[in-house]
Structure formats: structure tokens, C-alpha cells
Amino acid sequence: MANKLPFPEVNKAALAGLTRVLDWAGVRWQQHGHELQMLNPCRANDDAFGSFSINANSGVWADFASGDRGGDVVSLVAYLKGYGQGDACKDLARLFGVMAGEASATTEPAPLPAPKAPDSVPVLPIPAELLGRMPRRKPKHPGKLVQVWRYNDATGLPLVFIARLEPGANGRSKDYYPLSVWQDVATKKVEWRWKGLPAPRPLYGLDRLASRPDAPVVIAEGEKAADAAGTLLPDHVAVCWMNGAEAVSKADFAPLAGRHCLIWRDNDAPGESAAEAVQLALDKAGAARVDRVNMASFAGFSVGLADGQPVLLDGGQWDAGDDAADALARGWTAAHIALLQASGQWLVASANPEPVAVPDEPVAATSKAQATAPKRPKGAKPLGSPFRLTDTGVWFQTEEMDTPLWVCRKLEIIARTRDKSGDNWGLLVRFADPDGAVKEWNIPAELLATSEGAEVVKGLMSRGLLIGAGPKAKQRLLEYLCRFDGVERATIVPRLGWHDGAFLLPDSQVGDSRESLVFQASNKQREVMQSAGTLQDWQQHVGQYCVGNSRLAFAVSVAFAGPLLDVIGGESGGFHFYGDSSQGKTTLLQVAASVFGTPGYLQTWRATDNAIEAIAAAYSDCLLPLDEIHQCDPRIIGETVYMLGNGRGKNRANDRGGSRGNVAEWRLLFLSSGEKTLAAHMAEARKEMKAGMEIRMLAVQADAGQSLGLFDALHGMESGKALADHLKTSIARYYGTPARAYIGRLVQERSQLGMVIRQQMTRFCDEVLPPDAHGQTHRAASRFALVAVAGELASLWHVTGWPPGTAWAAARVCFADWLNIRGTAGNREDEEMLSKVRLFFEQHGEARFTRLSNESILHESDGEVADPDDHAPKTIARCGYRLKDKISGVIRYYVLPESFRNEVCAGLDVSRVCKLIQAAGALETTKGAGYMLQVRTTPEAKYSKSGRAKVYCVTSNLFDAGNDGHTPEAAA
Numbered sequence: 001m002a003n004k005l006p007f008p009e010v011n012k013a014a015l016a017g018l019t020r021v022l023d024w025a026g027v028r029w030q031q032h033g034h035e036l037q038m039l040n041p042c043r044a045n046d047d048a049f050g051s052f053s054i055n056a057n058s059g060v061w062a063d064f065a066s067g068d069r070g071g072d073v074v075s076l077v078a079y080l081k082g083y084g085q086g087d088a089c090k091d092l093a094r095l096f097g098v099m100a101g102e103a104s105a106t107t108e109p110a111p112l113p114a115p116k117a118p119d120s121v122p123v124l125p126i127p128a129e130l131l132g133r134m135p136r137r138k139p140k141h142p143g144k145l146v147q148v149w150r151y152n153d154a155t156g157l158p159l160v161f162i163a164r165l166e167p168g169a170n171g172r173s174k175d176y177y178p179l180s181v182w183q184d185v186a187t188k189k190v191e192w193r194w195k196g197l198p199a200p201r202p203l204y205g206l207d208r209l210a211s212r213p214d215a216p217v218v219i220a221e222g223e224k225a226a227d228a229a230g231t232l233l234p235d236h237v238a239v240c241w242m243n244g245a246e247a248v249s250k251a252d253f254a255p256l257a258g259r260h261c262l263i264w265r266d267n268d269a270p271g272e273s274a275a276e277a278v279q280l281a282l283d284k285a286g287a288a289r290v291d292r293v294n295m296a297s298f299a300g301f302s303v304g305l306a307d308g309q310p311v312l313l314d315g316g317q318w319d320a321g322d323d324a325a326d327a328l329a330r331g332w333t334a335a336h337i338a339l340l341q342a343s344g345q346w347l348v349a350s351a352n353p354e355p356v357a358v359p360d361e362p363v364a365a366t367s368k369a370q371a372t373a374p375k376r377p378k379g380a381k382p383l384g385s386p387f388r389l390t391d392t393g394v395w396f397q398t399e400e401m402d403t404p405l406w407v408c409r410k411l412e413i414i415a416r417t418r419d420k421s422g423d424n425w426g427l428l429v430r431f432a433d434p435d436g437a438v439k440e441w442n443i444p445a446e447l448l449a450t451s452e453g454a455e456v457v458k459g460l461m462s463r464g465l466l467i468g469a470g471p472k473a474k475q476r477l478l479e480y481l482c483r484f485d486g487v488e489r490a491t492i493v494p495r496l497g498w499h500d501g502a503f504l505l506p507d508s509q510v511g512d513s514r515e516s517l518v519f520q521a522s523n524k525q526r527e528v529m530q531s532a533g534t535l536q537d538w539q540q541h542v543g544q545y546c547v548g549n550s551r552l553a554f555a556v557s558v559a560f561a562g563p564l565l566d567v568i569g570g571e572s573g574g575f576h577f578y579g580d581s582s583q584g585k586t587t588l589l590q591v592a593a594s595v596f597g598t599p600g601y602l603q604t605w606r607a608t609d610n611a612i613e614a615i616a617a618a619y620s621d622c623l624l625p626l627d628e629i630h631q632c633d634p635r636i637i638g639e640t641v642y643m644l645g646n647g648r649g650k651n652r653a654n655d656r657g658g659s660r661g662n663v664a665e666w667r668l669l670f671l672s673s674g675e676k677t678l679a680a681h682m683a684e685a686r687k688e689m690k691a692g693m694e695i696r697m698l699a700v701q702a703d704a705g706q707s708l709g710l711f712d713a714l715h716g717m718e719s720g721k722a723l724a725d726h727l728k729t730s731i732a733r734y735y736g737t738p739a740r741a742y743i744g745r746l747v748q749e750r751s752q753l754g755m756v757i758r759q760q761m762t763r764f765c766d767e768v769l770p771p772d773a774h775g776q777t778h779r780a781a782s783r784f785a786l787v788a789v790a791g792e793l794a795s796l797w798h799v800t801g802w803p804p805g806t807a808w809a810a811a812r813v814c815f816a817d818w819l820n821i822r823g824t825a826g827n828r829e830d831e832e833m834l835s836k837v838r839l840f841f842e843q844h845g846e847a848r849f850t851r852l853s854n855e856s857i858l859h860e861s862d863g864e865v866a867d868p869d870d871h872a873p874k875t876i877a878r879c880g881y882r883l884k885d886k887i888s889g890v891i892r893y894y895v896l897p898e899s900f901r902n903e904v905c906a907g908l909d910v911s912r913v914c915k916l917i918q919a920a921g922a923l924e925t926t927k928g929a930g931y932m933l934q935v936r937t938t939p940e941a942k943y944s945k946s947g948r949a950k951v952y953c954v955t956s957n958l959f960d961a962g963n964d965g966h967t968p969e970a971a972a
Contacts, residue, residue, distance in 0.1 A: 005089045006098055013096040014073035015059045021073060025080050032403055050469025064470055122197050123181040123190060125157035130181055138194050143167050143175060149223035151202055154210040160197050162223055200252035205239035209255055212237050216260040220324055221274055228324040229264050232337045245274035248281060257286040264293045267322045269434040295436030297345040303336045310335040315532035320435045348391055387480055396476045407476045408467040415488035417442050417518060427481055428490055428518055433464025442492055442518055453478040490516040495666055497621025498566040503743050511747040529597040531736025538737050539801030541730035542594060547802050548713040551704055553810035555588050557791030558669050559595035559623040560742055564790050565667040566621055567750055568757050572647040573783050574670035578677050579702035584710035585673035587724045589625040592671055594731040596622055596739045606631035609640045613649040613664050620666035629674030634685035638693050644670055645696030695779050700814050738799050745797045761785035768815050784815040833913055838958060840904050849882040849893055850875040879903060881938055891956040894938055900952040922958035
């Protein structure tokens with residue numbers, strides 16, 4: 001029988017010599033308190049410590065990423081080696097000299113086998129005679145050598161090269177490989193090999209370091225970035241390490257001892273991790289000082305020239321993965337970098353705010369950022385709270401812990417928040433994502449109460465916060481949030497615009513309010529309402545082309561009119577530009593949108609009414625541009641227009657049948673575009689447009705009537721397309737600044753503007769309205785007037801760059817076009833009622849009305865009764881009779897009462913219809929019979945006791961009251 005394996009003894013010995021086991025197993029590891037964290041060789045792409053660890057006290061191990069786990073060191077070795085636990089026990093027993101029944105605590109570990117002698121060694125420096133024989137191709141690689149970087153020693157002699165091959169293998173655009181010279185130990189043969197040097201590897205730029213011993217050093221990630229950094233920072237020596245972000249530990253940073261170092265990392269998560277590792281290496285090497293370039297500063301500025309001098313402009317492009325070489329490619333120069341340094345935003349600032357109090361409970365650290373944590377001498381007591389907030393993140397450390405736990409990247413708690421009613425409490429936090437973009441999130445307090453706070457962690461990570469691996473870091477993160485006891489308060493609001501005299505934008509508040517305001521919306525909303533370029537850039541490349549173009553000037557003025565609604569207590573509403581495709585309708589909306597933000601500020605009608613409700617609430621007091629009305633369901637478009645104009649969403653029921661409350665509200669002006677009018681679009685679903693819909697969204701033709709589409713003037717451009725293309729290019733570069741300049745002045749002047757705006761609106765209406773204009777036309781004119789006044793205010797405040805009168809004239813032209821298309825300054829609902837009545841008689845004049853043969857018209861005083869002409873065609877579904885006067889040519893339609901009420905006036909107010917027909921001179925009545933006529937000329941009179949029948953007598957004068965004066969000819 002085989003001897004029983006000594007599992008208990010082996011586990012005890014292996015646990016005591018745990019670090020030796022991990023080295024023997026070939027595992028990369030690092031120690032954090034009572035845990036040893038490892039990189040799991042059994043899982044692809046495990047390149048960060050934290051998720052795979054073993055408890056040094058118990059031997060329990062787990063990989064939280066894969067779910068693999070075990071209870072002792074033997075099972076760990078079996079897992080790492082890929083064989084059974086029996087074999088693992090045997091190997092460990094041989095390693096530690098343990099036999100069955102032995103007490104491993106007193107066993108002297110067996111010596112490790114001597115390392116194998118290398119077969120070849122690098123030749124350093126590379127002999128000069130071999131430089132001319134450097135290979136130009138890598139065997140079995142598809143790329144060609146397009147560039148090499150030479151690593152020298154301090155005297156300038158070559159040590160190794162990094163070669164760039166294009167294209168790369170397996171579909172990559174490029175590959176990088178080391179190229180060095182090696183000598184075979186046995187044969188003494190010397191040859192080039194596509195192989196790197198053994199660690200520790202030299203830095204790129206050692207000769208430059210030696211030649212400038214007092215210069216500060218900039219450390220980049222990669223040779224190309226280092227070359228660019230040296231150009232942009234000529235007073236620095238530029239260096240880098242070999243083989244990228246994951247090879248920091250294999251580089252020799254000793255030559256940087258005593259030097260002032262600056263880390264310029266790549267703008268991504270691996271770059272951040274590499275920067276932390278470099279800072280650790282520099283600390284070990286004894287660098288005098290270490291700073292880091294602030295990645296966010298490049299997103300805040302772009303570069304330009306003014307009078308031949310370098311200047312920094314607001315707003316810049318800084319994408320994920322960008323480095324010093326990308327800055328150089330985008331036009332940054334050493335002079336621009338100097339301006340950025342002078343701005344105070346060049347370096348990552350250091351901060352040490354007051355710590356947050358939490359229960360004193362030890363926990364192990366779980367991140368590479370451990371290297372930059374504040375250290376404490378052994379036996380010393382921690383100062384203050386176990387939580388610390390530094391530039392490198394949130395740290396946790398108790399008295400029992402020699403090494404702190406890195407919880408997450410820097411996470412500031414700005415304030416405790418709630419809505420205006422004192423409900424929906426939360427925490428407002430701020431942090432930077434791996435690309436350096438600053439994010440804010442109001443964390444609802446109810447999420448902190450959910451099981452393990454999973455939604456909070458998920459929300460923070462989805463927004464880009466880097467959090468320590470493993471559950472302990474996540475637990476400490478939740479404690480950090482829950483124990484916040486600051487006195488700062490902020491009010492969460494669901495919409496932009498005016499609040500207590502202040503105007504709220506997604507990223508800032510203009511003016512003072514009783515309490516700080518926080519806009520609760522998606523990051524998308526914040527992204528599309530950014531600004532780029534200067535106000536002068538927008539005026540020069542966009543604004544000046546609106547002068548002389550009525551549609552452009554009007555649309556831009558609509559954008560300025562939105563913030564005035566609250567000032568005058570105005571109602572929401574919109575304008576719809578319609579016409580054939582390729583007339584520039586979308587360009588028109590994009591130009592207007594550039595007042596407030598990026599081209600992404602433009603929305604579309606392709607959404608449900610609930611979605612548009614949420615969008616409207618977010619855009620309150622601003623401009624809401626909605627493109628392509630045909631993408632909205634014609635069945636709901638009418639009600640959606642009502643909703644936008646009424647400024648209030650649906651009141652929804654809760655699960656108990658009551659009102660859910662918190663109905664969305666807004667004030668805004670919206671711009672719409674499409675190939676059809678609202679009425680034509682609704683007709684596709686057999687829906688009728690109401691007059692209220694027409695007034696809430698006023699339709700104006702996009703074509704300005706100059707055979708140039710939406711343009712009246714081209715300003716020297718070759719065609720309308722050329723001007724449209726120029727505008728599209730310009731608004732992609734310059735946007736958002738007009739609204740900020742305008743709102744800033746508006747907040748200052750608000751208290752004095754209300755009366756002035758109303759007076760100017762009255763002047764506009766007096767100029768454009770006919771004397772007999774109906775109230776509906778007055779409402780429409782008032783909205784055009786507000787747009788005119790807003791555009792003139794923006795010009796007066798030097799926001800548009802337009803001469804005085806530009807916006808006013810544009811609004812007058814657009815109003816005149818609207819009124820001309822509408823066809824009347826009267827009541828649209830009255831016109832629609834008359835149109836329906838006319839339509840009935842136009843369609844059914846002969847088919848539904850029997851012709852009377854007696855041409856004399858006999859009223860109640862006459863004694864004769866006329867019979868229908870028996871020779872006339874038989875009338876189907878008769879609703880009355882018709883009789884033509886031979887002398888005047890007037891046709892009288894005697895409509896039977898029920899047919900008049902239920903068919904001619906279907907869905908209409910009968911009394912109102914009769915008044916309108918009477919006012920048009922087309923209704924004959926008998927005194928005392930209301931709107932009806934008593935006659936003896938119809939067969940129905942024979943059956944009446946009085947010998948008279950009551951009918952509605954509508955005459956052909958009704959058609960003279962039509963818009964086109966059309967009078968249909970009656971059939972003989």
C-alpha cells in the first residue's frame with residue numbers, strides 16, 4: 001500500500017515559506033498587509049495586481065475575476081501547475097524536505113537548484129562594425145522597418161535599438177520590436193537578434209542625461225513621445241523606458257537619482273498605472289522631486305496665433321491614448337507649453353483636504369497605487385481618520401496597518417444634495433476618468449442602502465472611476481461615502497435655466513442663488529453644451545453670414561429668445577421650417593444650435609413623446625432644435641406639439657392609483673424642420689390639425705424665395721451649397737460661446753429688462769399686424785416679436801456682431817411669410833369650420849340634394865307647394881333639396897335638420913357654424929325660427945300639420961366667402 005502523502009505537514013511548511021513557493025512557481029507577486037497579490041498566469045490578460053490573492057495567515061486563495069478559489073497552498077500550486085493536488089504535495093514536499101509525520105516548522109528548507117547558465121549573452125556596447133549589418137526585416141513578419149530608436153550608454157555608444165515595423169502582424173497597423181547583438185557562449189558567434197536586453201534595462205537618452213546633469217528630466221511612455229516631449233520642453237532632458245507600460249519594473253531608473261523629474265504619461269488607464277509605477281521607481285531611485293503633467297489641461301485648451309504670437313484658446317482635443325507626440329501633431333509648440341505652465345494648470349495639483357471620519361477597521365490594500373501612498377514608520381500611530389484624500393486617490397489605513405489600502409482614484413465629495421421639496425437626498429461627487437475628463441455624479445442616497453452598494457460601484461466605474469480590485473476596496477469606498485458629515489448643501493434640479501434669479505448651465509451656474517444648484521442629467525447633456533473657440537471666432541465664421549439672410553438671423557435669434565421667456569412670463573412655443581429636401585433646413589437648425597453647444601446639441605423628432613418630454617425638461621429656458629419631423633409618429637405628433645407648447649409633461653399614476661407627482665415642467669422655444677407641414681404630416685394618420693397646434697408651432701417656409709434655398713445672400717460664396725458647407729465646418733469648431741456671453745449679461749440686466757422687452761414687443765406687433773387681426777394672430781406675432789427683441793438685445797450686447805436692426809428685419813420677413821401662407825389674420829378655427837361646410841356641399845351638391853322642379857321660391861306666406869322633378873336622377877341618401885334662382889343664379893340648399901346637425905356639422909358646434917354661415921351672408925332664416933327657414937316647397941311640408949317644414953337654407957354665397965372666391969356651378 002502506498003504511503004499516505006503528508007498534506008498537513010506540507011501545507012504548514014509551504015505557508016511558512018509562501019514567498020519561496022511563489023518564486024518557485026514563477027508567479028509575479030507583491031505583498032499588501034497580510035495578503036500576497038499575484039498575477040494569474042492561468043488567466044489571459046491579467047496585468048494588474050488586486051483580483052488574485054492569497055491570505056498569508058491561512059493560505060486561503062481566490063481569483064475574484066475568474067471565480068477560482070482554494071483553501072491551502074497545495075491547492076494553489078496544483079491550480080498554477082495544472083496537475084492534481086497529489087503531485088503538488090509531492091513537489092512541495094521535495095522543495096521543503098518534508099516527509100510524512102515530520103514537523104515542518106523545524107524543517108530546514110532544501111536549497112533551490114542553481115540557476116541554469118545562459119546560452120548567450122548580450123554584446124554591450126554594440127561594435128561599430130556591426131551597425132552597418134543591422135537587419136532590415138524580421139523573419140516571418142509582414143512589415144518593413146520604417147523607423148529605429150537608438151538606446152545609448154552615457155558616452156553615446158549604442159546598446160540596443162527599438163524598431164518600428166509596418167504593417168504589423170495579425171492585422172495590426174504597426175509593431176515594435178527590440179533589436180540587439182548577442183554572442184553564443186559555446187560557439188562565440190556574434191549576431192543580431194530580434195530580442196531585448198535582460199533586466200535591468202537602460203533608459204532611452206542616457207547620453208543626453210550625462211551631458212546635461214543639472215537639467216530637469218521629462219519621462220514619457222515610448223520613444224516617439226519622448227522625442228516630442230524633448231521638443232516641447234527644450235529645458236528638459238527627455239527619456240523613456242523600454243517596452244511600454246507593463247515593463248516599468250524591468251527598467252533601470254538609477255541614473256535619475258537626485259534629478260527633478262516630470263512624468264508625461266499616455267492619456268489612458270494603462271498610462272495612469274504606468275505613471276504610478278514610474279513614481280514608485282523614482283522614489284526608490286532617490287529622485288529629488290517628481291511631478292506629473294495634468295492631462296486635463298490639454299482638453300481645456302487649443303493653440304493658435306494672434307498677431308503672430310502664440311495664444312491659448314478655450315477648448316481643446318485630447319483623446320484617449322494621446323501623448324506628447326499627439327500634442328506636437330496638433331500644433332503645440334514650446335511657446336504654447338510655456339503659456340500652459342504659466343496658467344497654473346500644467347501640473348497635477350497636490351491637495352490634502354480634511355479626512356472623513358469612519359469606523360477604525362483594518363483592511364488590506366488592493367492597487368498598484370499603493371506605491372504612492374503616504375508611509376508611516378513602524379510603531380507610529382496614524383494621524384486623524386483612517387481615510388485620506390490625496391492626488392493619487394482615497395486611502396485607508398488604521399493603527400494596525402503598516403501599509404495603507406488604496407481604495408480608488410481621487411474622489412471628492414462636494415456636497416450633500418436634495419431637491420427643492422427636501423426629498424431625494426444624495427451625495428454629489430467629482431472625479432476624473434482615465435482620459436482626464438472631470439465627471440460629476442449625484443449619487444442617490446437610496447442606492448447606498450441597497451445590498452452591498454453594487455449600483456453605486458457600478459455607476460462610478462461606468463463613469464470612469466478607477467477602483468481598487470477586490471471586495472475590500474469596494475466596501476471601504478461605500479464607507480467613505482456613507483460617513484460623509486460635511487455641512488455643504490446643494491439643490492438638485494432636473495432642468496436647466498432660471499432658478500431663484502440664477503441661470504444654470506450643465507457645467508456652471510451664472511448668478512447667485514440661495515444655494516448651489518446641481519443639474520441632474522446625463523453626461524451626454526453636459527457634453528453637447530460645451531464651448532469651443534472664442535466669441536470672436538463664432539462671430540467671424542458663423543455670425544456674420546446671418547446678416548442679410550432672414551432665415552439664419554431669425555433662427556439664431558430664436559436661440560437668444562428662449563432665456564427671455566421667464567423674464568416676461570411668456571409661453572413656450574416653436575417654429576417649423578418646412579420645404580423640399582436639400583434646402584438647408586438641417587444647416588439652419590445646426591447654426592442656431594451652435595449658440596448653445598456642439599453639433600450634437602441638435603436633437604431629432606425620432607423619439608417617443610415620453611422621451612421628448614424628458615429632453616424638453618432638460619433644455620428648459622434654452623433652445624430645443626428638433627430635426628426631421630417626418631421621423632415622429634404622425635399619430636402622436638399633434639399631442640406632442642401641444643405638450644411642448646404647454647410646458648408641462650404627463651401627470652402619471654403611481655402604483656396606488658394616485659398621482660406620482662414631480663411632473664416635468666419647462667419653458668422653451670423650439671425649432672423644427674421637415675419636408676412637410678404639421679398638417680400634412682398628421683394627415684398621413686388621418687388626423688386633423690387643431691388651431692391650437694398651429695399657434696404652438698408656427699410654420700415658415702425654409703425657402704427664402706431667392707432661388708438659393710434658405711439663403712437670401714451668399715456673402716461671396718460660389719453657391720448656397722458652398723455657404724452651407726462653410727457653416728457646417730465652422731460650427732464644428734466654434735460653438736457655445738454666444739449663449740454664455742449673452743446669459744452672463746442677461747443675469748446682470750434681468751431686473752431692468754421686463755418692461756423694456758414688452759414695450760418693444762408691442763411696437764413690433766403694431767408694425768406687422770393688420771387692424772382686424774384675431775387673437776390667434778396676435779399670439780403668433782408676439783412670439784415673432786420676442787425673437788426680434790432677443791436678437792436685437794444680443795446685438796446690442798455685442799454677442800452677435802450684427803448691425804442694429806438685423807434681427808428685427810428678419811423677424812418681420814418671417815412673420816409676413818407665415819401670415820401669407822396661413823391666408824388669414826382671422827380665427828383659424830372659424831376658417832376650418834367654414835371649410836368643412838364648403839367641402840360637404842362641394843362633394844355632395846348633386847348626389848345628396850334632390851333638384852326641385854318649381855323655380856319659384858315659396859315661403860310661408862305662399863300657397864303653392866312644389867313637387868320634385870320626377871325626371872331628375874334618383875337621389876341616394878338624400879339630406880335635402882336644391883333650387884336655383886334663374887334670375888340671380890343663387891342656389892339654395894334646403895338641408896333637412898338632422899342631416900345638417902349630424903353630417904354637415906359633424907364634430908362641430910352647430911350654433912357656431914350657423915353664426916359663421918350667417919355672417920358670410922349664406923344663411924336664410926325665418927324670423928322667430930332661430931337659424932332655420934320655414935318652407936312649403938319641400939315634400940316634408942305636406943306631412944306637417946301647419947303645412948310648413950323647417951330646414952337650414954344654405955345658399956351658394958357660402959362659396960363667395962371662400963379664400964379663392966370659388967363658386968361651383970350647379971347642375972341643370
